[in-house]
Amino acid sequence: MRKRAVGKGIFALPYAAVCVIFVVFPLLLVVAYAFRAPEGGFSLSTLADVFTNPSNYISLLRTIGIALLATAICLLLAYPIAFILAASPFNKIAVLALLFVIPMWMNFMLRMFALQSILSMMGIANTFAAAIIGLVYDFFPFMLLPIYTSLVNLDRSYSEAADDLGAGAVTTFLRTTLPLSVPGILSGITMVFMPCFSAYAVTDVLGNSDTTLIGRKIAVLFDLQEWEAGSALSLVLLVLVMLTMLIGTLLQRRNKAKGSASAVPNAGGRLL
Amino acid sequence: MNGKKLAFKIVGWAVLVIMLLVMYFPIAMVIGYSFSSAKAIGGSGHFTFAWYAGLIKDEALLDATVNTFVIGIVSGLIATVLGTVSAVGIYYLKRGRKSVMNAASQITVVNAEVVTAVGFYLLQLFLRDTLHLPVEEGMGWLIVAHTMITVPYVILAVTPRLSQLNPNLAEAGMDLGAGSVRTLFTVILPQLVKGMISGFALAFTLSLDDFVVTKFNKGDVSTISTYVYDGLKHSLNNSVRALSTIIFVAVLVIMILFNLFGSRKNAGATKKRKRKTPVSVAGDQ
Structure with a gap:
């Protein structure tokens, strides 16, 4: 049995090779270019420029701010909606299809074109608000899906127990439902927050000069063939992504540990 | 109540x-x-x-539309083949290697798309200018890039089907003298068709939707996303x-x-399976 298992593992080899060439190596190239002077040779000045040149770090901070704002709005909208949808006796698959799959059918830029038309009709195109609306419109399903899934699959016996033991609706929600849906919330946050970093097309098309995201800056630098400066910004972005992932993983783990401590073993982890 | x-x-x-x-x-x-x-x-x-x-x-918009679909279909098909074979391979790997491969396949999913896009652009520069390979931005390169960013999703779509497979069938194939490759094609793959179809649909949609990776690596080629983006900024x-x-x-x-x-196809498949191989039905439960 084992011997055969090894035999079939061979089929992973082509992908392993392709991954090294097209996924891992390009990341090393980004690092290499970030530490290169435009004239060639090693240099720290391009990377230092990210943190000393105000236009760079302001753009970076603005991107983080906009991503946080869009994520927060998505969460505040998605949680109650997911809660209501999960509590109502709907067909789970139909809800997911209607809210999640169908909007994905259409090209994202054509959806942005449609949204832009509506926002100009309302007279608010090319404003800060329009850019945020665009991000929320685009990423909302990614927040809704994990929260909805975690709420639908929730073990109801905890809430029922709380209810039986005399806790009010609010206490029951705060002490059982909310903690048990934390994994869904966390995964929703990562699924919205991180893609916001790259969603510069949305804020470009809908927003104004105050909503230019870091991705746009990198694109412009690459258009100008300033590969070193562009790579330096990309490297900082890469580190930010890794940090976000790390924080997310730590929070998930802590949540799981806390869950088992309060005798709710893995009820959350299983949902993801 | x-x-x-x-x-x-x-x-x-x-x-x-x-x-x-x-x-x-x-x-x-x-x-x-x-x-x-x-x-x-x-x-x-x-x-x-x-x-x-x-x-x-x-013509420009029609060209962009045709390009979008050509890239989506070709990269989707390649990604489906590569992703399915890889999913099988990864599934049968031992624990340590398995987690390494799973992590590697998640890099482009987790990473900021801009960084992935920059990486592909730099790789293309490196292959052309340093290794003097005939690589350049445009259709071919976009197909490569789209394949790489969609393969992980095919793997995600196929893997759950693998864990539902009845291992006895593959064992039987091997016992009857089929080699690894033949077992893969005649025993394992036919059972994965549904996962492959949804994997292809996912890869195709993602390719159609892609903007950032396309923008960085398109050269003179336009897709719907980049064409509409440029149009919305100037005049559409x-x-x-x-x-x-x-x-x-x-x-x-x-x-x-x-x-x-x-x-309908699914219903037919279940019926057929019930008739022909009662073993696999028992194994499914």
């Missing part, structure tokens, strides 16, 4: 309807105004097919309304057919 359930049902319906209205209102407006002579959506005009007629003459021909409508309706029809066909 019943009253509470009813209340949740009513509020649930209300929320669902409002959400659908908000989500589909912009698309519905575009579809409506694709038949209107109004210059801006929301303005007044008369009924016309002018934007559809204009679409036929708009109203034929885009007609294109949006056609694509929305086409995809709707394809999806409905796909679902009808898919469910």
Whole structure:
């Protein structure tokens, strides 16, 4: 049995090779270019420029701010909606299809074109608000899906127990439902927050000069063939992504540990 | 208890309807105004097919559309083959190697898309300028890049099917003298077809939707995403309304057919399996 298992593992080899060439190596190239002077040779000045040149770090901070704002709005909208949808006796698959799959059918830029038309009709195109609306419109399903899934699959016996033991609706929600849906919330946050970093097309098309995201800056630098400066910004972005992932993983783990401590073993982890 | 359930049902319906209205209102407006002579959506005009007629003459937009579909279909097919074979390979790897490969396949999924896009651009520079390989931005390179960013999703779609496989069937294939490759093609793959189809659909949609990786690596080639993006920043021909409508309706029809066909085929497969191999049915439970 084992011997055969090894035999079939061979089929992973082509992908392993392709991954090294097209996924891992390009990341090393980004690092290499970030530490290169435009004239060639090693240099720290391009990377230092990210943190000393105000236009760079302001753009970076603005991107983080906009991503946080869009994520927060998505969460505040998605949680109650997911809660209501999960509590109502709907067909789970139909809800997911209607809210999640169908909007994905259409090209994202054509959806942005449609949204832009509506926002100009309302007279608010090319404003800060329009850019945020665009991000929320685009990423909302990614927040809704994990929260909805975690709420639908929730073990109801905890809430029922709380209810039986005399806790009010609010206490029951705060002490059982909310903690048990934390994994869904966390995964929703990562699924919205991180893609916001790259969603510069949305804020470009809908927003104004105050909503230019870091991705746009990198694109412009690459258009100008300033590969070193562009790579330096990309490297900082890469580190930010890794940090976000790390924080997310730590929070998930802590949540799981806390869950088992309060005798709710893995009820959350299983949902993801 | 019943009253509470009813209340949740009513509020649930209300929320669902409002959400659908908000989500589909912009698309519905575009579809409506694709038949209107109004210059801006929301303005007044008369009924016309002018934007559809204009679409036929708009070569740049048609080119972008064809490119989008060629890239989507070709990269989707390659990704489906590569992703399925890899999913099988990864599934049968030992624990340590398995987690390394799983992590590697998640890099592009987790990473900021801009960084992935930059990486592909730099790789193309490196292959051309340092290794003097005949690589350049454009169609071919976009197909490579789109394949790489969609393979992880095919793996995600196929892997759950693998864990439902009856291991006895592959064992039987091997016992009867088929080698690894033959077992893969004649025993394992036929059971994965459903996962492969949904993997392809996912890869195709993601490729169609992609903007950032395409923008960085397209060279002179345009896709719908990049064409509309440039148009929205400068001036956009109203034929885009007609294109949006056609694509929305086409995809709707394809999806409905796909679902009808898919469910019938699935029903047939179950029947056949029940008749021919009672072992596998028992194994499934």
